[in-house]
Amino acid sequence: MAGGAAGEAQCLSYTGCNFLRQRLVLATLSGRPLKIRKIRAKEEDPGLRDFEASFIRLIDKVTNGSRIEINQTGTTLYYQPGLLYGGLLEHDCSPSRGIGYYLESLLCLAPFMKHPLKIVLRGVTNDQVDPSVDVLKATALPLLKKFGIDGESLEIKINRRGMPPKGGGEILFSCPVRKVLQPVQFTDPGKxxxxxxxxxxxxxxxxxxxxxxxxxxxxxxxxxxxxxxxxxxxxxxxxxxxxxxxxxxxxxxxxxxxxxxxxxxxxxxxxxxxxxxxxxxxxxxxxxxxxxxGGCVDSTNQSLALLLMTLGQRDVSKVLLGPLSPYTVEFLRHLRSFFQIMFKIETKTTEEEHMGGEKVLMTCVGIGFCNLSKTIR
Amino acid sequence: LEADESNRNGFQHSKAKKADSVRHTKVKTVDTEDDDVENLLKEEEEYEEKIDLSADTTGALKWKEDLTQKAAEAFLRQQRSTPNLRKLVYGTAVEDEDQESEDADDELGGLFRVSRPDKASKQKANALDCSKFLVEKPQDWDLEEVMSSIRDCFVTGKWEDDK
CATH class of the missing domain: 3.30.360.20 (RNA 3'-terminal phosphate cyclase, insert domain)
Incomplete structure (x- = not known):
């Protein structure tokens, strides 16, 4: 198949199950196929876990025409992304991870769907590992608004709370779609x-x-x-x-x-x-x-902010962050591999004494990402 | 010059046992007698050597060896670890890829594979996928100094003049 051969050429290859979500998200947004090998290959219980399988099913649900191949032991995953479709959906998340695990990635993808996403997620709303739905509601939604993703339909609603190990919570997440994102200049967090x-x-x-x-x-x-x-x-x-x-x-x-x-x-x-x-x-x-x-973005949402800056119009975006989390550092590397974009990273020492630790100023020029599948009405 | 002389005498006295090294100093100092500063510097060098010798003979206080050098190394290490952030973020990714291609050569005789114990990088590859930035060393927020380190982040703190 000719199309397959063309895809093969730009296929990105990684090893290990860490950063699975950001890889799948970036592959979907960039349209580049992805291969992940050696997923827990040397562990007693090799391969993908139930929560990862659940995540892959979720990605399959929100897209149309994705091709996902997993080998028999579950140690190798091949993903050829389809188009982001959206619409009215529901998903049962595995209770071994919080709903936040799934919601974080949906927040990255939702603005670029063909139809506005309105999804019911069931599982664990609050746990000790992942950012809870409450925190994402309070931090990620204001952040999306700054990039022009706004409107009445942008909301996270907690219908039922569910704690581990059994879960039983339920939330509703809905997000409007945008054709282009605004560049941001977000350098002063304020008091x-x-x-x-x-x-x-x-x-x-x-x-x-x-x-x-x-x-x-x-x-x-x-x-x-x-x-x-x-x-x-x-x-x-x-x-x-x-x-x-x-x-x-x-x-x-x-x-x-x-x-x-x-x-x-x-x-x-x-x-x-x-x-x-x-x-x-x-x-x-x-x-x-x-x-x-400190910084203008909460430490759990650093990567979301950097992604939206990358996908913005061809204009300079600036954001002041606190120290970069390990997850964010890896995300920056992935942004380079998938979108060929590198940020200017400057360390800012605070001149005043009582203003907390060192900050990092991140600057980039957006790649001018355009949501072509958005229906025009 | 007199001061220098007395200095040298004291020096000689203290190192009476190590006649060899003292003679060495003496020769050196005589050679360059016209420059006091240089003299002093040289003597300092010799003095360090003397410590080395004593450390060797006694076997104790080994940690005192090369203290200046150790301090210099520690300083450089610190310098390197504090950030060129851009290098930290984008520089190391290339190395990781290199390592990846290397482990294809782990075969023995083309039939058996050497199963190496997990390296740190491998551990990371299969670690927990979580976006939370955990606080590694929590500060003691009951202390007044620690509390004052973020005092001006709040509206109740001090404001810049222009606002």
Whole structure:
């Protein structure tokens, strides 16, 4: 097949299961086929895990005409991307990873669909590993708005909460489509004006949430008086299948930057039990760490911001970040392989003493990505 | 010159046991007697050598050897680790690819493959895929100094004059 041969020439090859999501996302956006070998090849239980299989199925759902080949042991994956289609969908996420694992990638893909994406995801809404749905709702959506992805239909709604190990949560994510993205100049985060948060508890005493709020406030009040932490106790069918509690905190600046931190209780029957007071305090301290890192984008959303800058119009985009996370560093390398784009990276030492750690200024010229499959009405 | 002389005497005295090295110094100092500064420098060098010798003989205090050199190396290491970020991000990717092509040569006699224990890079290749940036060394936020390091990030902190 001639088409296959042409695809073969520009096929990118990687080893190992790490960074699977960003590779699949970038392959889909760039239209380049991808081959990943040696997925857990030397482990006792080789090959793709259930959550990765679930992720691949999700990618298959939101696209049209993708070709996915996995070998018998699951150690090699070949992916030839189709077109991003979108529409009304639903997906059962594997409960071994949070919904955030899946949602992060959907946030990257959703603006470039043919039809606006409206998807129901079921699984674990809050866990100890992945960014929770609450945090993504509070941080990623404002970030998308900055790039011109805006409108009433942009929303994340938590219908049911689900904690690990059994999950049982449900969310709705909908996102409008855009033909082109605006370039951004986002170099001054501004000062933090307020701290908001959500203390949630499911299938445990609702008092847990109040205890977390008290202890977190105790630490944060030393910096700022404007703190409000909502308590969210879901009951009955809305509380999922496993007990648990946790806290998400966000710090909002006058320029619309949102920094976040979160912690969740250990899954039932795993790990040491955590006191809600302790969790509240530790979470507040994590938020202070995030403030210390600083920048205009929260550390979990660095890669989303860099992707949207890359895909912007042919114009200069600038964004000030805190220290680059290992995930972001790898993402930058992947952006170079898939889109031949390199960022200008400058370290900025803060002149003033009380403004946290070193910052990084990222500059690039967008590749002028155009969503050709968007239907014009 | 007198001061220099006395200095040298003291020196001689302290190193009476190591006659050889002292004679060496003496010869050197005599040669370049016209330049005091140079003298002093030379003596300093000799002094270091003396420490080396004593360390060798006693066997103890080995860590004192080449202290300056060690400090210099540590400094350079630090310099290299603090960032040329661009090099850090884009420079190392090429090396990774090289390693990848290398492990095709791990075959023995064309039939058997050498199964090497997982290297750090291999570990990374199959590590947990997570975007969270974990805090490795949490600071003690109960301390006043640590708290003041982010004081001006809040609206309650100090503002620049132009705002």
């Amino acid at each position: 933090i004006k307020r701290i908001r948060g959500t203390a949630y508890s499911v299938r445990v005493s609702p008092q847990m949430a109040n205890r977390m709020v008290e202890s977190a406030r105790g630490i944060l009040n030393k910096f700022l008086p404007d703190i409000y932490i909502y308590t969210d106790h879901m009951k009955g069918v809305n509380s999922g299948k496993s007990p648990g509690f946790g806290l998400c905190l966000t710090a909002e600046t006058i320029n619309g930057t949102v920094l976040s931190a979160e912690l969740a209780s250990s899954p039932q029957g795993q790990g040491a039990a955590v006191l809600p007071e302790e969790l509240g305090q530790n979470c507040a301290k994590l938020l202070l760490e995030e403030v210390y890192r």
